[in-house]
Structure formats: structure tokens, C-alpha cells
Amino acid sequence: MRQVMSVCCYCGCGCGLYLLVEDERVVGVAPSRNHPVSRNNLCVKGWHVHEFVHHPDRLSKPLVRRGGELRPASWDEALDRAAEGLAQVKERYGPDAIGVLSSAKCTNEENFLLQKFTRAVLGTNNIDHCARL
Amino acid sequence: MTNSINELDHAQVILVSGSNTTEAHPQVARRIHDSVDRGARLIVVDPRRTDMARLAHIHLQLRPGTDIPLINGMMRVILDEGLIDDLFIEMRTENFFAMRDHLLRVEVEEVAALTGVREGLIRQAARLYAQAQRSVICYCLGVTQHVCGTANVQAYANLAMLTGHVEQEFTGVDPLRGQNNVQGACDMGALPNVYPGYQPVTDAAVRAKFEQAWGTKLPERPGMTLIDMTHGPTVWSERPEAAPEPVRAMYIMGENPMLSDPGIQHVEATLRDLDFLVVSDLFLTETARLADVVFPAASFAEKTGTVTNSERRVQLMHQAIAPVGDAWPDDRIICELAGRLGYAMRYGSPAEIMEEICLLTPLYGGMYHDRLRSSWGLQWPCPDRAHPGTPYLHKYSFTRGRGRFEPSGHVEPADPLNEEYPFLLITGRAYHHYHTGTMSRRCAALTREHDRPWIEIHPEDAARLGVRRGDLLQVRSRRGSCTFFARPTGRVARGQLYCDFHFHEAPVNALTVSCSDPVARCPEFKLCAVNAVPVEQREETGEVM
Numbered sequence: 001m002r003q004v005m006s007v008c009c010y011c012g013c014g015c016g017l018y019l020l021v022e023d024e025r026v027v028g029v030a031p032s033r034n035h036p037v038s039r040n041n042l043c044v045k046g047w048h049v050h051e052f053v054h055h056p057d058r059l060s061k062p063l064v065r066r067g068g069e070l071r072p073a074s075w076d077e078a079l080d081r082a083a084e085g086l087a088q089v090k091e092r093y094g095p096d097a098i099g100v101l102s103s104a105k106c107t108n109e110e111n112f113l114l115q116k117f118t119r120a121v122l123g124t125n126n127i128d129h130c131a132r133l
Numbered sequence: 134m135t136n137s138i139n140e141l142d143h144a145q146v147i148l149v150s151g152s153n154t155t156e157a158h159p160q161v162a163r164r165i166h167d168s169v170d171r172g173a174r175l176i177v178v179d180p181r182r183t184d185m186a187r188l189a190h191i192h193l194q195l196r197p198g199t200d201i202p203l204i205n206g207m208m209r210v211i212l213d214e215g216l217i218d219d220l221f222i223e224m225r226t227e228n229f230f231a232m233r234d235h236l237l238r239v240e241v242e243e244v245a246a247l248t249g250v251r252e253g254l255i256r257q258a259a260r261l262y263a264q265a266q267r268s269v270i271c272y273c274l275g276v277t278q279h280v281c282g283t284a285n286v287q288a289y290a291n292l293a294m295l296t297g298h299v300e301q302e303f304t305g306v307d308p309l310r311g312q313n314n315v316q317g318a319c320d321m322g323a324l325p326n327v328y329p330g331y332q333p334v335t336d337a338a339v340r341a342k343f344e345q346a347w348g349t350k351l352p353e354r355p356g357m358t359l360i361d362m363t364h365g366p367t368v369w370s371e372r373p374e375a376a377p378e379p380v381r382a383m384y385i386m387g388e389n390p391m392l393s394d395p396g397i398q399h400v401e402a403t404l405r406d407l408d409f410l411v412v413s414d415l416f417l418t419e420t421a422r423l424a425d426v427v428f429p430a431a432s433f434a435e436k437t438g439t440v441t442n443s444e445r446r447v448q449l450m451h452q453a454i455a456p457v458g459d460a461w462p463d464d465r466i467i468c469e470l471a472g473r474l475g476y477a478m479r480y481g482s483p484a485e486i487m488e489e490i491c492l493l494t495p496l497y498g499g500m501y502h503d504r505l506r507s508s509w510g511l512q513w514p515c516p517d518r519a520h521p522g523t524p525y526l527h528k529y530s531f532t533r534g535r536g537r538f539e540p541s542g543h544v545e546p547a548d549p550l551n552e553e554y555p556f557l558l559i560t561g562r563a564y565h566h567y568h569t570g571t572m573s574r575r576c577a578a579l580t581r582e583h584d585r586p587w588i589e590i591h592p593e594d595a596a597r598l599g600v601r602r603g604d605l606l607q608v609r610s611r612r613g614s615c616t617f618f619a620r621p622t623g624r625v626a627r628g629q630l631y632c633d634f635h636f637h638e639a640p641v642n643a644l645t646v647s648c649s650d651p652v653a654r655c656p657e658f659k660l661c662a663v664n665a666v667p668v669e670q671r672e673e674t675g676e677v678m
Contacts, residue, residue: 130359
């Protein structure tokens, strides 16, 4: 069994924990003994943080709306459709007609990229996330 | 947080306000428990009798929405009894005389009447907080999610400055951040008015720096906040001329505004009206169901990257497994989209993205992945590679130079009680679930412990309505209605109800108000006026009539 150092994905405490990996599946969690926040402890959410990772409800393929229904699609098709949809709105109504919500659940690197995408590619400052909620 | 979580170990007085710490920040609660065991004194400001309040030496059980007068009352006592820190005020602050004049008009008896807290308790709490050497304030969304959220925070800052309880180890003002990377999302400029590191988009020099780095012209005008996007012009009903044009398309990465935002009827109408909606998420959330394109995203276990906790500690998460199914990490999705829109974004790894962050963001100047890999993370500000990080802030000066006292008075809540809506509803989080429950409700153990939307009601109110534990209670506000399972408990005061917002079966944000603080645009989630009616059930079938 491999142990991979990570950080709990729930609250802002930021507990250091090890994900226990067997056969490419996350099967358990162990707290980090020396981590300054977790100090060998986790709360109930942390102890079970792996359970949703392999949940059968996980989206496994991109979905594209066709004929009013969301249907599975290839990545190329989904990305093309998304780029086209955003480009059309930008062309018709201007960049400020597009709004982007980033995520307090994503990494710093992803948040950085999304705000760069919003500002440099879409051309608007309409980016926010759930900090106030 | 101005200080680190572990500094709570050595605080002498801890004032916790608007935070159900035991359930929402269990590790912080653990530090507070340990600290109290070692002799620290605990003051809790909360309308509910939470576990933290039961542990407290002084529980200031205020009427919801009266933080400002309560703190003003405490400051008046501190002023009268000569417990202010003259030297700190002289050296480090400004506008003190306006603050003093404001406080001299505050009468503690009136404060007691307005807040519902006994005068003696206010005096005791004021002395306890002011006289200790190392007093720390921890606050959470119970302080900020009000129409006067900014003024509430300023009131606590005034209290800390008046007594000099900042700038040192073991003292300070610590907002407890909610999501695991809400601090980082703010730091990275996922905000309409600032670039990464809180550099304003309106500052020409800053903009020029980013334009040069990114090789393109950047917009000058600050953008729209989340509430403006998801509610369209409805939030501007009082000043329609100032309302921005509604958005026509949205790209939503890992958020579920259909449950988390106030006034979800408006959110749904806005999202349905969009010309185009792209959502990237782990699951088909209530929001994703409305999208034109849905991307399957990788979870935290399937990617490498950093997150920043409440104490500003930037930590590295390592990829444990390959993405599940055909999911992609969001950074890859964004780069592919950018390429299709004619802007090349190419990075070999998240470490390379971080290098760009370090170069453009003084706050994160030294946060290279190789440094984070061999440590427990670094606390910002960390301006360069050699910098050890900053465990506590404001040592010799505040960010703005001198700390400014901002006197303020009581602000009435947005949604008044009356005969038709006699109960005050408070919303929050529960121990076993998180936010809209997208992840936590898919964990068997958590669902076993907490599987349905409960609402807490005072036993006397429950008896008057004739509801027992587990009975269905329909709760209606001026905006909508939801049905909950009643749980009579002394944790809530008479005339108040409390529920969480984790359950889509009882979307509590159909009830809440969309009014928000004029500065921070933080919605008044903590207060709305409702009525409660028991739902008749057929005994034999349990079916709802």
C-alpha cells in the first residue's frame, strides 16, 4: 500500500493527511503525525475524505447538450463546443457579458489559470468565487 | 488569520464570535479546548448555545445582528476603566479621537437592552479581554454574513486596536476561513477587482506588469461579484440605474450556486436564461444539470497543486491516483480552452504554473514547489526564495500603515420580524457535512450520521406548535418555503430556528435574503424572518398529506 501526502479538501484548517492507495484506488486516510495543524488527528470528515473519490456518481465523460438533453461526448467535442459558445457570446455582447466562477475547492494553480483565462483570454474582470458564502 | 492556529495554545483569553468552531473548524476547536484546559479564559459571542458556548467562561448570548452595539458597549467599559493601550494607539493607529467621542455616546445599559445581554456580563467580558496580555479574537461567518458584515469586522478590529491585542505572537484577530482553499482563491485573484496578491486591476502600473507578462491588453474596469452575476439586476432593485448588464454566458468551475447562493429562485432564473453555460465538476450537481457543456473534473486526490489554509499556510497536495474515468484536472481543461480561443497556455506541470505565480505575486514570491515539498508549507507573505514565511502579521505596521478606527452604530437586519413571520432563522454548517454536500453526502459514514435536513427549535416553541423530534416542520419566508425535520433543543434561543444548507431536499437558500453588505457584498445568510407550521402526517403510512 502506498501512502501519498495530501491536504484535506473540506474546511480551511488544512489538515495534512496521507491517502492510502492500493491498486490505483484510494482506500483510506491516515493523519500526519507531525503536521502542525492535524498533529495526528482528523475530524470525521477527514477520516472519510476518500469515500467520494470512487463514488459511482462521479462524472466520467464530458457531457454536451443535444436536443435538450445532456449526452456523453468526446473531450474534443466538449471543448470545441465550450470554446465556440463562449466566443459567440463575447462577439455578440462583448467580453463583459461573460461571468466566470472559480472555486475555493480547486488549487492555487488552477485558480491562477482561471483568472488569467478570464482576464487575458476572455477580456473581462468578471471573476469571483464563493468566498462570501 | 493574523496569527497561526497553533498560537491559540498560548493565548490567555480567547474571544470566539459567530463561529460554531466545534463543528465547522474541528482542529481549531481542539486547540481552544486544550488552551482552556491549561487555564485560558473563553468568551463566546453567539446567539446559540453551541458546544463552544457551553465551554465558555462567559457566553454573550446576543440578539442576532447586534454585534456592533455589543462591541461598542465593551469598548465603552474598557475606555471608562482605563484599560486602553495608550502607547499602541499613539504609535500605530489613527482616528482614535473620533472613536472615543463615538464611544462616549454609548451607554452600556442601552447596549444591554438592545443586545439582550446582561450589563454585568458585558462589563466582565470587557475587563477579561482587555486586561489579559495575550487575547485573541476568532470570528467566522456569523460576523460577516450580515448586511453590516464589514462594520461588524471593523468593530472587532477596533476592539483589538483599542487594547493593543495585535502585532504579537498569541494575540490578534483571526477570521476562520471556510473552504480548504478559499484563502488561496482570494490570494490568486479569483476576485473581480484584484490580480493575484491583491494587486488592484485599476492600478495602471500593476496592469502594465500583467499585460507585459501575459502579452495582451487587459480590461481596466473591475468586474462583477458573484451575487451580481447569479442574481442579475434583481439585487439592484433600489438603484436600477447602477445595475450592470446581466451576463449572457458563464463558466463555473467547481461551484454549486444553485444551492449555495442566497435567493436560489433568482439564481435558477439567471442560469436558465443564459445563452451558454459551461460547468466543470466532479458530480452532476444542481448547477451542472442546467449546463450546455459539463466537464468531468479530477478530484484533489487526482492532481498535484497547492492550497492555502486559514492561517495563510501554502501546502502542496500530491497526486495519489490517475484521474477517475475520463476526468481531467481543471488546469488542463483551462489550457485547452485557451488554446481553442487563440491564446497559447502551455505549462509542463503545476510547478511551472507556480513559478509564474511567484514572479507576478510578491505575497507568494518564494512559494516554489520544491520548497513546499520539503516542509509543512510556508505562510505568506513570503516574498522570495530565502524567506522563511510569516507566522503572524502586522508586526511593525499594518498593510495600510496606521490602523484606522472606524466608529459604527447598530444596523437593523434586512428582513424584519412581524406577526406573520415571527421566527428568526439562522443558517450554518453541520459537523458531518460540507457546503452543498456534493462530496460529503456521498460518503457512507457521514450520511449514516446525518442523513436528513434537521432544523433546531427551542423546546418551548416546539411544545407550543405541538411538534416532537422528527416531526416535519414547514418553514416559510417572504421568498419561499422548505420542509425540515424538527429537533427541539436548548441550543437555540426562544423565537429562533437554526438549520444547515447541506441538503438539496430542503434548499434553505430558497428562504434567505439576497441583501448583502454594501462593501464586501457578503449576503445576510445569518438572519431571515420565517414562520414555522407543523406538517400533518398520516400515522399509519407516514405519508405527507
